[in-house]
Structure formats: structure tokens, C-alpha cells
Amino acid sequence: MTKSFPEIIAYIGLLVICLSIALLVFVILSRRRQNLLFLKNKNLQEISEKQLLQTQLEIQEQTFQNISQELHDNVGQVLSVIKLSINTINLNDTNTAKEQLIESKNLLTQVIQDLRDLSKTLNTDYINEIGLANAIEQQLLLLQKTGLYKTELIVNGTDEKYQLQRELVVFRIVQELLNNIVKHADANSISIAMTYESEKLLVTVTDNGKGFDTAETKTGLGLRNMLNRMTLINGFITVSSQPKEGTIATIELPKHSNQNGNI
Amino acid sequence: MDVINELLIVPYISNQQNLNQNLFYNIFSFFEMATWFYIFIKFFQTGRRDKINIFSIFAIALCVFFSVFEIYQTGFLKLHINSLRLFDLLIIFFSCRYLFLILFKDFHDLFLDCFFWISSACIIYHSVLFLNFTTMSKNLYWFFNDSEKVFYFLIDIGNVFYHILIMGAFLACYFQKKANDEIFP
Numbered sequence: 001m002t003k004s005f006p007e008i009i010a011y012i013g014l015l016v017i018c019l020s021i022a023l024l025v026f027v028i029l030s031r032r033r034q035n036l037l038f039l040k041n042k043n044l045q046e047i048s049e050k051q052l053l054q055t056q057l058e059i060q061e062q063t064f065q066n067i068s069q070e071l072h073d074n075v076g077q078v079l080s081v082i083k084l085s086i087n088t089i090n091l092n093d094t095n096t097a098k099e100q101l102i103e104s105k106n107l108l109t110q111v112i113q114d115l116r117d118l119s120k121t122l123n124t125d126y127i128n129e130i131g132l133a134n135a136i137e138q139q140l141l142l143l144q145k146t147g148l149y150k151t152e153l154i155v156n157g158t159d160e161k162y163q164l165q166r167e168l169v170v171f172r173i174v175q176e177l178l179n180n181i182v183k184h185a186d187a188n189s190i191s192i193a194m195t196y197e198s199e200k201l202l203v204t205v206t207d208n209g210k211g212f213d214t215a216e217t218k219t220g221l222g223l224r225n226m227l228n229r230m231t232l233i234n235g236f237i238t239v240s241s242q243p244k245e246g247t248i249a250t251i252e253l254p255k256h257s258n259q260n261g262n263i
Numbered sequence: 264m265d266v267i268n269e270l271l272i273v274p275y276i277s278n279q280q281n282l283n284q285n286l287f288y289n290i291f292s293f294f295e296m297a298t299w300f301y302i303f304i305k306f307f308q309t310g311r312r313d314k315i316n317i318f319s320i321f322a323i324a325l326c327v328f329f330s331v332f333e334i335y336q337t338g339f340l341k342l343h344i345n346s347l348r349l350f351d352l353l354i355i356f357f358s359c360r361y362l363f364l365i366l367f368k369d370f371h372d373l374f375l376d377c378f379f380w381i382s383s384a385c386i387i388y389h390s391v392l393f394l395n396f397t398t399m400s401k402n403l404y405w406f407f408n409d410s411e412k413v414f415y416f417l418i419d420i421g422n423v424f425y426h427i428l429i430m431g432a433f434l435a436c437y438f439q440k441k442a443n444d445e446i447f448p
Contacts, residue, residue, distance in 0.1 A: 013417040
């Protein structure tokens with residue numbers, strides 16, 4: 001049966017209404033999906049910011065601890081020795097007094113140098129000025145000066161500048177790794193290789209210490225913190241070790257931080 | 264305005280005074296156009312000032328010019344259907360444009376946005392109106408048996424959606440105001 005023209009118009013009208021409703025439903029659903037995505041991302045960002053804040057607090061806490069330890073173990077000890085030396089100076093024995101004064105003077109020079117080194121290590125601007133590779137080299141030189149370690153820094157590729165905050169995180173992690181070697185590894189040789197690739201930077205810290213069984217050792221707070229910090233800058237860190245065969249820690253930092261990275 | 268014109272002016276004044284209804288519809292259409300364009304311009308001005316303002320001013324000028332031209336040609340006693348169709352298309356365009364802009368925002372709560380409801384109402388109602396005006400412009404169409412029935416059928420459906428969505432707009436405004444009052448008492 002053929003339909004009359006007004007009937008066709010009625011159908012077209014209904015179709016137009018249906019299409020308009022479909023358009024509105026599409027807008028509502030798209031908007032809803034986008035809103036949910038936005039809220040999800042915002043939530044993730046908030047979690048990420050919290051983690052960042054927590055990590056920053058942990059780094060700060062750790063830095064204070066390091067300063068405290070350095071002041072107590074090094075500066076404090078040497079100053080005590082100086083004080084003892086000055087207290088025991090016998091002014092009647094000029095020769096001995098002179099020797100003691102020279103010794104005290106040398107010790108004071110050492111303390112001043114140690115404080116200067118500590119200050120440089122903590123100063124972000126200094127790291128920015130001399131660059132990541134040089135800053136790491138300075139750390140190795142400090143260890144070498146103790147006479148307990150043979151150190152080596154190998155830089156492969158062209159030294160490239162990464163975002164300061166990202167470089168700083170890598171530097172602090174290297175510092176922590178070196179600190180761990182001094183504390184636990186019982187090593188006498190430390191080698192750091194920095195490889196600048198086109199899309200990433202690889203930093204490998206190797207020691208010849210006693211090592212440990214990675215399967216049996218639980219991931220400690222220190223390593224977890226390092227992992228968190230690397231995740232924040234869109235990088236990662238891996239540690240491989242065998243008992244009596246030393247430890248190799250590899251830091252990988254991509255050139256560009258993606259959106260998930262906070263820094 | 265719509266209610267005053269449709270339910271008071273046309274049935275009482277025009278019918279009782281034996282005046283042509285189109286005279287009132289034509290006068291009313293100018294008020295309607297002015298109101299809607301004012302609403303759209305005002306709204307788009309509150310957001311980022313972009314090309315839509317220049318375009319909307321141009322569109323209004325075109326619409327007014329076209330209406331005056333049509334009335335001048337056909338007389339005040341004949342409904343200026345073509346310019347009303349142009350007006351419908353422009354309103355649909357502005358509404359779609361608004362919905363399109365909404366899609367690009369990071370976050371937007373549709374249910375508290377009264378202009379979303381208004382745009383939705385405009386899209387449905389003016390689409391139907393455009394179709395009806397198109398049929399009205401064809402004189403032969405009215406010789407078909409059910410043409411008038413279909414005309415009012417479509418208008419009624421359009422009206423139902425229009426008024427429901429406009430009510431939604433009022434509710435959205437109310438809840439938006441309530442939410443604002445809670446934040447800034």
C-alpha cells in the first residue's frame with residue numbers, strides 16, 4: 001500500500017526527532033565517558049602527587065640523616081680530636097706544643113675540606129653547574145680519597161643535558177647506591193658507566209663486594225624508594241647480584257618524560 | 264512570550280477583532296528571533312570570545328535582513344516562512360555548535376548546565392518547525408487529506424520535548440544556583 005505524502009512527512013518528522021534525540025544521547029554518553037576519564041586521571045594525578053610528596057619527604061629525611069651521620073662520624077670526631085689535642089698542649093714544652101698545633105691545624109683543614117665537600121654534594125646548583133657526569137665523578141673521587149676504594153667512571157656517548165630535576169633524582173640515587181656499597185658491600189673497587197644513547201641514559205654502578213642473593217633478599221625500603229623515585233621521572237632501576245660476585249645496579253632514564261611521569 | 268502569543272493574543276485579540284493571525288505571528292517572530300539571538304550571543308560571550316560572536320552577529324543581520332526583505336515582498340499579512348526557516352537553521356546550528364564545544368571541555372556536568380537543556384530543546388523543536396515550515400511553503404501540500412493532522416502531530420511532539428527540556432533547563436539552573444549558594448552563601 002502506498003503511503004500518502006503527509007504520512008511520509010510524518011515519518012520524516014519522527015525520523016528527525018529520533019536523530020535529534022540520538023545526537024543528544026551521543027553527546028551525553030561522550031561527555032559522561034570524558035568526565036569519568038577526567039576524574040580517573042585526576043585521581044591518578046592526586047595519588048601520584050601524594051607519592052611524590054612522600055618521596056620528597058623521605059629524600060629530605062634521608063638527607064638530614066646523612067648530614068647528621070656525616071657531622072657525627074666525621075666532622076664531630078675530628079673536632080673532638082682537635083679539642084683533645086689543644087687541651088693537652090703543654091705550653092712549657094714548646095716543641096711538642098708546636099707539633100700539636102700543626103697537627104690540629106691540619107685536622108682543621110681536613111674538616112673544612114670535608115664540610116666543603118658535604119656542602120657541594122648537597123648543593124643542587126653545583127650539580128647543575130658541573131653536570132651529572134662530573135658530579136658523579138666528584139663522588140667517586142671522595143671515595144677514592146679515603147684510600148679504601150679504587151674507583152672508575154666511564155662515559156660513553158656524548159654528554160647530554162637532561163632536565164635538571166630528573167638528573168638530580170638520578171644523582172641522588174647514585175649517591176645512595178654508593179652509600180650502600182660503603183655500608184654493606186665490603187667492596188674495594190667501584191665502577192660507574194654512563195652511556196648516553198639517542199633515547200635514553202644508562203647508568204651502571206658496579207662493585208666487587210660480597211653481593212647478595214636477590215631471590216632471598218626482600219626489597220628493602222631504600223630500594224623501593226629508589227624505584228618510586230625512578231618511576232616518578234619515568235625511568236627505572238634494576239639490581240642484579242650474586243653472593244661473592246658483587247652487585248650491578250642499572251639506572252635507565254628515557255630522554256623524554258611521558259605524561260605519566262611527574263617530573 | 265510564546266504562551267502569551269499563542270494562547271492570549273492570537274485566539275482573543277486576532278479572532279475577536281477579526282484580524283489576520285499572521286500579522287501577530289510576524290510581529291511575534293521578531294521578538295522571538297531577538298530573544299533567542301540575544302540568549303545565544305550572551306551565552307557565547309561568557310565563554311572564550313571566539314569567531315562565533317562575529318559569525319552570530321553576521322547571522323543575525325542576515326536573518327533580520329531576510330525577514331524584512333520577505334515581508335516587504337509578500338506583505339505583513341503573509342507569514343515570512345523562508346526567513347523563519349533560516350532562523351530555525353541558525354538556531355539549530357548554534358545549538359549544535361554549543362554541544363560540539365561541550366565535547367572538548369575537560370570536565371563538564373551536563374545536568375547542571377541549563378544551556379545544554381536549552382540547546383537540546385532547540386535542536387528538537389526547531390528541526391520539527393523547519394520541517395513544518397517547509398511543508399507550509401508548498402501550497403499543494405495542504406490539499407492532501409491528513410496534511411493538517413500531520414502538521415499538528417509534529418508540532419505537538421515537538422512541543423512535548425521542547426517543554427520537558429525547557430523544564431529541565433529551569434531545574435538545572437535551580438540546582439546550579441543551589442550548588443553555588445552552598446559554596447558561596
